[in-house]
Amino acid sequence: MARVGRMKLGSEGFEVSMQGLGCMGMSAFYGPPKPEPDMIALIHHAVQSGVTFLDTSDVYGPHTNELLLGKALKGGVRKKVELATKFGISYPEGKWEIRGDPAYVRDACEGSLKRLGIDCIDLYYQHRIDTRVPIEVTIGELKKLVEEGKIKYIGLSEASASTIRRAHAVHPITAVQLEWSLWSRDVEEEIVPTCRELGIGIVAYSPLGRGFLSLGTKLLENLAQDDFRQTLPRFQPENLEQNKIIFARVNELAAKKRCTPSQLALSWVHHQGKDVCPIPGTTKLENFNQNIGALSVKLTPEEMAELESLAALDAVKGDRYADDGLSTWKDSETPPLSSWKAA
Template identity: 65%
Template sequence: MASQVPRVKLGSQGLEVSQQGLGCMGMSQFYGPPAPEQDMIDLIHHAVERGVTFLDTADMYGPHTNEMLVGKAIKGIRDKVQIATKFANYIDENGNYSIRGDPEYVREACEGSLKRLGVDCIDLYYQHRVDTKVPIEITVGAMAELVKEGKVKYLGLSEASASEIRRAHAVHPITAVQMEWSLWARDIEEDIVPTCRELGISIVSYSPLGRGFFAGFKAQEAKENDFRSYHVRFTGENLEKNERLRQRVVEIAEKKNCSINQLALAWVHHKGKDVVPIPGTTKRKNLDSNIDSLQVSLTDEEIAELEAAVPQEDIAGDRYNPEHAHNTWRNASTPPLSSWK
């Protein structure tokens, strides 16, 4: 019988989730055309049977269609899963994009997510991106109202800086901060990780496989509507340089007698019991392989070897293309509370 994924505490407020979650974004958008709905429902059911009960979505995935997919998948098994979704990425009727953290939108977005998911309460509700026009205290204050009303159980942030995390946590306890953390995205280790640990906040690692780079994804095989086909790390000279780094990881994985995705995920798992990666996939065999990363044990020497194989300064290209870089935590500065009228 296949091993079950153990449960861990997320944050300090009482939420328990599977030690590895499932990122559902790629089922609906960004990595190519949407996958067949029934296949993805079956995949989610298989994940839950294996003990992967922490499901991650957001209102912007689709937009909206990913939450609807997850909602269909959890019908009849709501008590077995922990649902995390996000708000803040706003697209108006003309297709214009902005980030909103104003109280009116916080409530409007939550009501929409509850309806699409078909649930009475969201387990973990994230601010997906920080609104640089609204003090984070105001946004989190509005999120806290949803907790009081029983519409949300726990609060989270995504792509927030250490100072924003502190300011938010002072208004209402933050359970988890979702950040990109992988072998080729380690810049949060200096400031954000220590801040979260000081405050008792867990870290949910998104793109723990480097957007599939450490799972065998080949940029030249990108499907239509796969944003990786024009991502700075997957194109031109950057890709050539990064491929050399990946080959080093492949060689270490071969020595460990595991796959590259298992090694890369094992590295994230070994970063601490307060770290929960949420790799995404649309294939059952990949899901099972990712779960088996929990069986890969790494020594301190092996972790050091892996990190030396992929030095941060040698990674070619930024995490996001320039048009999206302003939404990352390095630019996540909101106005002071005193400025809010």
């Protein structure tokens, strides 16, 4: 198997593998935690294959995914990887809370460093934007952490174009993480052009539509009761009839290309530009190997146009998230800096 190539993410000199590995599902949200030895073996296999850009967050578990990666990084593996984690979401008493105040930023960073067993985080994202705290204040604290050598690069996730601009004016933003796939394309209108104008790398999470672009409705047959995808509007009966038509068309085109639907959908994301790094998550070795096979799938302009016509913005039915609080922070704005009074 050919090793995965390298790419520059953003304009600050950060280099990562052309495809990353999302680690969330190993520990959280997609059913029960998976067996630790199997997940460590999968991470080691990924690194040996050249997929060295690993993505986690302190809220995955919470904390258990970072602890898992900490174990996987022992024995010299840390030197071979680019490690991204995130702060900003907590889940006290069963309710989402978003925080970006300086004291929280610093505490969260220290906690992640300890759990991961490292002294510096390569890419540290604000996972969701705190709408009560000016973005300049949050980025100001992150800038101090860069100066102290605790993080190398700063990222944002699910931020609006104006928030990205304001943040970038305080300290260069290396990457913006956003949901981008054949069935989540709203970011193409404003967020992606803003990132490109500012020289910010783009990290595409859920590039396989949370598994739907791999398996279609078969995905839903095997979801655990506590898999949060059970709640997603796009998987509800009233939306599924329309959405499964999209999968059927992707499947047809994949058959013509002699690749899997996953590889076709992932290849479409790779073809968006050399500044885009998708981070499909998986807990299965065979799926991981299939995903890196997407790098060998070449799409013609005609095939790209065909895929985009079947997955136009209005073709997919249902919102990305259920109304459980998280959707509130999509493309968030923050108050002006002049409104901030430090505690």
